[in-house]
Amino acid sequence: MDSGIGSQPLQEETADLKAPIAEPSINLDNRIPGLDDPYEHALKPNGDPWAILLKPEMETDKIQCDAWKEEVQTLLIFAGLFSAVVTAFVIESYKFLQPDPNDAIVRLLTQIANGSNATSSPASTSFTATAPSLRINIFWFISLILSLATVLVGTIALQWLREHQAYPACSPKQTLALLRMRSESLEAWHIPQVFAALPLLLQSALVLFLAGLIDFTLPLGPKISIPIACIIGLILVFLACTTILPSFQPLFLLSGRFSRDSVPSPCAFKSPQSQL
Template identity: 60%
Template sequence: MKTKAANLEDPYKYSPKQEGDPWEVLLKPEIEADQVRCDSWKEEVQNLLIFAGLFSSVVTSFVINSYQTLQQGPNDVIIGLLFHIASGLDTSSPFPPSVDPTQILSPFSPTVSSVRINALWFISLILSLTTVLIGTIALQWLREHQYYPGCSAKEKLTILHMRTEALEAWHVPQIFSALPLMLQAALILFLAGLIDFATFLGTKLMIVISVFVGITLFFLATTTVCPA
């Protein structure tokens, strides 16, 4: 019995395995690359949020005490008034009061160092809170960026490319890179204000604090510049 030669138009005796959706094949590496990038951003931002929250608490505790130096204390006003009353009642004394009461009751003016310290610490606190705000919003962006409700593989691939282009257009990678710099700037300003504040505590303590702050800033500068 002769075997009939095979023809291209003949039906398959054994059907070939289905290859699946070709869009899924194209989508998989794109999704994996995007997942790796978004996960790295999420991990970095979450670590920054933890540090920024703790740092903001520390700065706030210093600011609560330091801003009082910008205002005249109620005790100073009471002392001035009592001095003025006592000076008016002491008519038997042949000597005039040694201190002019108008100088005590003169308008209050904070020292330059107090203004400088508070300015540094308030700006530091603002930068820290801004980092928390931007980081929280950025995490929301990433969550929406990776959300594809009820989309086919073809639609997901199209949406992914559109969203990736939008991230680049809105400079989102640069925003993530700026968050650590903002937090580092806040830390530097706080340490600068801390050195200035230490001048009120004595020369020896100021020198000790300045040395440790200098070591910290040197390490920060070295680890920032050398890898570049």
């Protein structure tokens, strides 16, 4: 009886060993599949997987392009208004670089009053512009050029984005490949840096205009020039602080001069000039 019970597991193990072993399927084709190769497995009935992959990529690209468009359009409006203001000041400051036509009339009337020969031509005097006049015109002309350059580059950059987002009628697989190629070309050709440089151009134009404005008000006396210089100084200090502080925060954190009990918050001044 004991021998019958002990032999039953042995017979089951022998039957399991005699059962045929399923050989694993071996893929003899080691070639890397291409885009035009047929699918190895059947598609799910809910749609094309390339369309599923394409949707988040297109949304990410659209968010980035819309942000660039909004920023450039805002800069174009401000640059247009700023250029009009600078042009009005340049028209007045340009007169300082030319001799006053009334001076010749004054000299002629002086000769007549002194009883000299009025028919003789008045002595020509050489005109030399003053140093403040030269500085003011240099500042304002460069400011106007930078403002117009912002408008020009911004308009061209919007054309780049329009061509970047234009896709021909093709399959989702081809659209995804084209999107990745265009996204890589944006980085390779430094297009994000071009958009980041536009605010810098306009801010440089504004700084030069304010510097010329201070020089322009100095001959008007301290009662006018000092308040204007103080307000402009506060604006420039704000611009300098928001530019420098993000660079100094990592050094401050490495020095260990902050409380270990609280997590330091990152500096929120993430403007293009702060990343230089």
